[in-house]
Amino acid sequence: MQEQLRLLNRITDELNRDLDPDNMLQRVLDLTVSYLGAAEGSILLFNERRQVTDRILMRRDLTEADQSQVVGRVLSEGFAGWVVAHNQADIIHDTHEDPRWITFPDQPYDHRSAIACPLRRRERVLGVLTLVHPDPNFFRSEHLSLLTAIAGQAAIALENAQLFEQTEAERAHLQAILNSTQDAVVATDPSDRLLLLNPAAKATFEIQGDDWVGHPLAEVIHNQALVDLWTPSPPMVGEIPLKDGRTLWASVTEVPNVGRVAVLRDISAFKALDNAKSELITTFTHDLGAPLAVVKGYVELVKLDGPINKQQEHDLEGITQAADQMKAIIEDLLELGRIETIEDLGTEPLSLNDVVETTVTSFRALAEVNQIELVFEVCEQSVMVEGNPPLLARAFDNLVENAIKYTPSGGRVVVAIQRQQDEAIVSVADNGPGISERDLPRVFEKFFRARQHQDYSGTGLGLAIVRSIVERHNGRVWAESRTNQGSTFSVALPLIRQIGELVHGGANKSPVV
Numbered sequence: 001m002q003e004q005l006r007l008l009n010r011i012t013d014e015l016n017r018d019l020d021p022d023n024m025l026q027r028v029l030d031l032t033v034s035y036l037g038a039a040e041g042s043i044l045l046f047n048e049r050r051q052v053t054d055r056i057l058m059r060r061d062l063t064e065a066d067q068s069q070v071v072g073r074v075l076s077e078g079f080a081g082w083v084v085a086h087n088q089a090d091i092i093h094d095t096h097e098d099p100r101w102i103t104f105p106d107q108p109y110d111h112r113s114a115i116a117c118p119l120r121r122r123e124r125v126l127g128v129l130t131l132v133h134p135d136p137n138f139f140r141s142e143h144l145s146l147l148t149a150i151a152g153q154a155a156i157a158l159e160n161a162q163l164f165e166q167t168e169a170e171r172a173h174l175q176a177i178l179n180s181t182q183d184a185v186v187a188t189d190p191s192d193r194l195l196l197l198n199p200a201a202k203a204t205f206e207i208q209g210d211d212w213v214g215h216p217l218a219e220v221i222h223n224q225a226l227v228d229l230w231t232p233s234p235p236m237v238g239e240i241p242l243k244d245g246r247t248l249w250a251s252v253t254e255v256p257n258v259g260r261v262a263v264l265r266d267i268s269a270f271k272a273l274d275n276a277k278s279e280l281i282t283t284f285t286h287d288l289g290a291p292l293a294v295v296k297g298y299v300e301l302v303k304l305d306g307p308i309n310k311q312q313e314h315d316l317e318g319i320t321q322a323a324d325q326m327k328a329i330i331e332d333l334l335e336l337g338r339i340e341t342i343e344d345l346g347t348e349p350l351s352l353n354d355v356v357e358t359t360v361t362s363f364r365a366l367a368e369v370n371q372i373e374l375v376f377e378v379c380e381q382s383v384m385v386e387g388n389p390p391l392l393a394r395a396f397d398n399l400v401e402n403a404i405k406y407t408p409s410g411g412r413v414v415v416a417i418q419r420q421q422d423e424a425i426v427s428v429a430d431n432g433p434g435i436s437e438r439d440l441p442r443v444f445e446k447f448f449r450a451r452q453h454q455d456y457s458g459t460g461l462g463l464a465i466v467r468s469i470v471e472r473h474n475g476r477v478w479a480e481s482r483t484n485q486g487s488t489f490s491v492a493l494p495l496i497r498q499i500g501e502l503v504h505g506g507a508n509k510s511p512v513v
Helices: 002-015 019-036 064-077 080-086 139-178 199-202 224-229 269-305 309-342 352-362 364-369 388-404 462-472
Strands: 040-046 052-056 090-092 111-120 125-131 182-189 196-197 237-241 247-255 258-266 348-351 375-380 386-387 412-420 423-430 475-482 488-496 510-513
Touching: 002 139, 019 040, 019 052, 019 125, 019 139, 040 064, 040 080, 052 064, 052 375, 064 080, 080 090, 080 111, 080 125, 090 139, 111 139, 125 139, 182 199, 224 237, 224 247, 224 258, 237 352, 258 510, 269 309, 309 462, 348 352, 348 388, 352 364, 352 375, 352 386, 352 388, 364 375, 364 388, 375 475, 388 412, 388 423, 388 462, 388 488, 412 462, 462 488
Parallel strands: 375 412
Antiparallel strands: 040 052, 040 125, 090 111, 111 125, 182 196, 182 258, 237 247, 247 258, 348 386, 375 510, 412 423, 423 488, 475 488
């Protein structure tokens, strides 16, 4: 018994030495022939559909066509086929007397004993191992027990070898895709240590060699915009400016049990197009103001020229409303252009609690008229930021006004301020119709209106203005939403470090209704 255990341990060590399936097959056969004292043997391997995927036959002088014919007969009429069909090992003591043994014409040998065992793993037959000897009654029951144990170890080793080969093939396939894509790909583990940089990423961030593996992201890639996306909280998308003037759009995704993966796409051409579009919009909106004023003036003149009927009065009112809507769009476009091009924001240290509280107070009347509960959760700690008070007030006004506009009567809007590490986070949450997953990435685009909001009035520029103001303050803005459950728009601004205070202090909330 001890001898058999030592034998099995040695066979296991030998089998695990090489994970190449072809080498594994030959090793299995050589070891079993040697340890059982057989003359020679054969192995057939199957896939899940019982098709032969690999084979080592006793006769090596056969052509490929002859080998296929031999295997077909052995599996349909012979001893190996019987073992597979019955899923059990067995012994033929004398091949001349057992009908399960098939003899082929011109066969150069006459084997009188045979033993065969299925290679089983997880209730599936991976193959069959057959050994032969020229003497009758050579194989005994102890050989059968030992062969069954060896076959079990061989089946495990073969499965591991097949899994390894499959994994390596998939890895090589994925590596080829990553190496050929023009988009930069960056992957880190849960501790933000680098796992992968494809060639495009290494070229983009000017990284040489492969000694970066396992190093922290911030130590290898010296781009603060990208490093900032590796934060515990959203957003995990954003623009990444490069030293050469190009701009990338990065999207960071959490991968369970792996870490995070970012795909960075060059959007420089789109940025240039957007800038050209902005210049064009600024030019024609500036020139459109005067004609609109003339239209409204003529409407008033028509009313003064003489009596008009109710239908005419209704039509003139429609013209006035359309002109006012166009005027509002022009004013928003001009303001957006001014925000994007202004060189000096005129910032000063200010209390974010005070700025946001002023916004909430100014919208209480509108919320009450619409029967909406407006809640302000103020941060009890000091929240000081560097900013332009009117611009930040405009950004928060737009967010609160939108939340009230899209929240049904009887709903609730919560405006909250909290501190997270070195940032102040202002969030405006509502329980309105929400925004679909498809539309959510585009809500900050100019003129974009989510499908759920098509019936509401507005210029479609409010959130674009918010994003422009926040980005000019070196901040971040993002949206989270679920259809029919509401939306949350958040703004993150850098905190001012004050003497005697750490900017990453805790955030205690105090609700003010």
